[in-house]
Amino acid sequence: MSPMRPTLRDILAKSTRYLTEKNVDSPRLSAELVIAHALGLNRLDLFLDLDKPMSEPELVRIRPILARRGTGEPIAYILGRREFYGLDFHVTPEVLIPRPDTELGVELALKLFDREQAFCFADVGTGSGALCVTLLKMFPHALAMATDISSGALNVATGNLRRHGVDHRCLRTTGDLLQHVKGRSLELIVANLPYIGEKEAKLLSREVVAFEPRRALFGGFEGDELFHPLLRNAQEVLVNGGFVLLEVGTSQAKGLCDRIRDMSPRWTDIAIHKDLAGHERYVQARLRW
């Protein structure tokens, strides 16, 4: 008599135990996502078939993916995708996995500009292109420039701009901050630049430090080193009345506002915005000249 085959329910429980022992974040959810991915199903489809006996070829598909997750590799890199503002983004280890906190940048832009308005913006440190693509989708008449210091990241962003059908409205450049932008052409600059301090690296989750690109995480020893050069660039390229929306670390917002005030009286309407968790997450300012 052939031995009883394990059911999907058994494999889910066993995989969850394995990931718990490996100390990965969200072991149950990870197990569900890994198994669904290996079987080519949606996560919710798993629950329709929990008593289904698993075949050996199915188990063979699950094992290597589960082992990757067991090393702490983020689920988004394993699946090659992450949702941001309801849109699907391709992600690779060349780019930061877009975070829900960053969606606040989209919400703020939606308050500053009319949906039908034609304007130009730059997304500095675009990574996967999450902010840039989403803003181009939200503002069908806007034009964008996406910059990143990493050409690998810019390739991923280009793919995402294409898959969402907005690449014809976006120039891409590899380089430091806004070094390739000349003249006063931008109504808005959005930037989720790296802002974690190298001095804080030990406090980060192992899954972040070991797998996400260092250049996407650390802004220098303190973390806030890129803000000042970016604002200097911004002063040269924003139109009169143009805005910056800068994502910051939770303890950086007030200090950054003071620095903007000290920088020039031309910066006005300086404000801090909190994310859904109540953390000070975005600094907004407007340039008048």
Ligand SMILES: C[S@@+](CC[C@H](N)C(=O)[O-])C[C@H]1O[C@@H](n2cnc3c(N)ncnc32)[C@H](O)[C@@H]1O
């Ligand atoms: C925190 S990630 C954010 C990625 C994306 N904007 C998002 O919100 O998911 C920061 C990005 O800035 C890029 N970057 C770092 N230093 C830069 C610089 N000096 N100029 C331009 N881009 C930079 C990194 O390569 C990385 O892609």
